[in-house]
Structure formats: structure tokens, C-alpha cells
Amino acid sequence: MMNGNGMGFFGGMGFTWILIIGILIIIVAIFINKQSNNNGQNNQNNNSLDTLKERLARGEITEAEYDRLKQKLDEK
Secondary structure (H helix, E strand, C coil): CCCCCCCCHHHHCHHHHHHHHHHHHHHHHHHHHHHHHHHHHHHHHHHHHHHHHHHHHHCCCCHHHHHHHHHHHHHC
16 A cells, blocks of 8 residues: 555565565575585485495405495595
């Protein structure tokens, strides 16, 4: 609705509020995207370590090889 001076939605502040809300949505989306990327990297490291443990248990690698490979995984 228009009030007497020609300023509508929120007294002329409607566009500003829409802009602020849009910026906040973009910031939240970026934060969520970064979190999901970090979780993906952690899962990959955990899967690699699990595979390494299985190879040690099956006798495919020695304990020295396990320690060396685990150290390389920890560096990444």
C-alpha cells in the first residue's frame, strides 16, 4: 500500500531488506558448501585408512609399510 508520500513497501526500504536477506542466503549457502566439502575429504581419508588396516590384517603389507603409508595419509 502506498502511504501519502509515494513510498511503498516498508517505507521505501523493501529493496534494501530483500538485498540483505539475499546476501545472508548466499553466505549461508557458501558456508554449507564448504562444510560438505570438508566432510567429503574426511570420509575419503577414513576410507583410505580403513583399507590400509584391512591390508595389514590380511598380511598384504608389513607393519613398517603400514606405518609409512599411514604417515603419508596423515600428511594430506
